[in-house]
Amino acid sequence: MFHLLFLVNLFLHVQSVPQNSSIVEFLPGFDGPLPFYLQTGYIGVGKSEEVQLFYYFVKSESDPKKDPILLWLTGGPGCSSFSGLAYEIGPLEFGQKAYNGSLPILVSSPHSWTKFASILFLEQPVNTGFSHAITSEAYKCTDLQACDHVYEFLRKWFVNHSEFISNPFYVSGDSYSGITIPIIVQLISNGIEAGKEPLINLKGYSLGNPITFFEESNYQIPYSHSMGLISNELYESLNEFCKGDYINIDPTNKQCVENFKMFKNLVSGINNGQILEPECGTDIEFYPPQSSNERRSLEEDLICQESRIATYKLATYWMNDLRVQESLHVTKGTIRRTWTRCKRTIGYTSYKVTLKNSIPYHVNLSIKGYRSLIYSGDHDMVVPFQSTQAWIKYLNYSIIDDWRPWMVNGQVGGYTMSYSNHMTYATIKGGGHTAPEYKREESFHMFKRWITQQPL
Known part of the structure; x- marks a missing residue:
């Protein structure tokens, strides 16, 4: 009887894992079993599914059945989403600073955004991280094609993970993702309006130190x-x-x-x-x-x-x-x-930039009523906070919560203001180009407050 129950449970466990994906319980360099649910896998997109996009999915450590789901896209273009997982917002970080000849050590991060949200870390565009193509021609990709690939990926992922379709959904990232994420959110929104199944429960998006126009x-x-x-x-x-x-x-x-x-x-x-x-x-x-x-x-x-x-x-x-x-x-x-x-080579050989201004997409998404959080590490010279503030001002929406400090542990974490188009802007004091990487605790509290619709 015990063996029968074991086999039934094993069967159900296997059945719950979609094809081309696997549950990861142990990682080399991490002491003991992982204290969170990690799934990795591939989903084919594009013509004949010649592009195979790799992902890491970490369930919320709180209430995954109800908590928001976040799609995280690292910028570049061509930077692995593992960078977001291990250096910015994920549940892991390296436990040493310099390479000593042995396998690097991983430890748990106390300020992972997976404490309150499930996160889908996606390797995109093709040739990023472990994402690859079956044919040499499929490695050639424009930024607009990459956005289409992400949307196709999401629809297929939700078909395979239908238990999450009603969860609030957000798209987040930083740096070059400031160009692509507004387009992807627009594609999701258009799909919802057209009645394309599955209907993703899109609520908004967030961007850190985002490249938004190429004169920045x-x-x-x-x-x-x-x-x-x-x-x-x-x-x-x-x-x-x-x-x-x-x-x-x-x-x-x-x-x-x-x-x-x-x-x-x-x-x-x-x-x-x-x-x-x-x-x-x-x-x-x-x-x-x-x-x-x-x-x-x-x-x-x-x-x-x-x-x-x-x-x-x-x-x-x-x-x-x-x-x-x-x-x-x-x-x-x-x-x-x-x-x-x-x-570095992804930007010159296989990836072509065709869009150099995402401001019109922010305008469209504001009209549709989606929430947005735009934040700047204030010590970044790649995308200075002045340029981000300039295009937000250009949108010309009324201020509903004027410039003020937001606090963490009784100290100023940065400054913030909110607008009538459901957009919140925040600086992260001392943050760099990928702000959560430099100020994990402050970014953790900032994002948690925003996604739970609390004032920063």
Whole structure:
């Protein structure tokens, strides 16, 4: 009788896991069984399902039957969603800062957004993380095609996970996702209005330090001035001779050219992602390990040994371990060369940018009444908070909750204001380009308050 009950339970357990997906209970480098539900898998999209998108799904640790579901899209384009899972909002983080030759250690994160929401971390576009294509032609993708792929993925995922179809649904991400997420939310909304099954219970979206229009780099100069990185005199001269346009500089405008060169020299030693942190290069396309000479120079540089870049490299070492890939149920032979956290080449060889302004989508979604949270790590020079504030002001909605501090543990976590179009804007004090990565606790409380419709 015991064996019969065991087999029945085993059958039900297997049946509850959709095809091409697996439950992960243990991960190399993590001590003991995972204290949360993790499912990984692939869903085919596009022509003949030639594109296979890989995902990590973590159930809410509170009430997964009722809690919101969040789709998380890391930016880039070409940065793995594992970056969001292990460095920003997920239930894991690395328990060491520098690689010591052995498999990196993972520990639980006390400020995971999965404490109150289920999160679907999606590797997109194709050739990101473990997502791959069956044919070489399918690796070619525009940003609009990538958005269509995400929408198709979601519809298929909800068919396979119909128990979550009534849960409130949000789309979130940061950086380059500021271009694609508004489009994806629009596609979901259009599908709902057209009656396309399954009907996703879309409630809104959130974006951190989002790229929204491609002239945003013009705001790096006023940002640098406001942060004391360039002098008043240079700032005034740049304004006078360049007229605020530093993207299309006329080469015959010698004064503007010289001023801009001076600006670039002054900030060349600054970490654009978080101006207070050391400049230690990048982990993009980093692998295999450095040569012995490079290792010696890194050992001499104690600051960079303990830097965020060194921590990024832990993911590369960890993910390229075959034991890890087997645990995650990655299909063998599908990774081109090696796994990298962010792929520089995706933007130049297989991925084509066709949309350079997502503001009209924000307008449409506001008209439809969807909630939105836009937040800025205020120490980011990649997408300065001034540029985000500028396009929000351009929308010209009435302010319903004026600029004020929001608090965490009795301290200022940042500043916020809300608008009549159901949009909330917030800064995260001390946050960098991917704000939750730098300020996990503050971001945790900010997002939890917003998604539960409490004032920040």
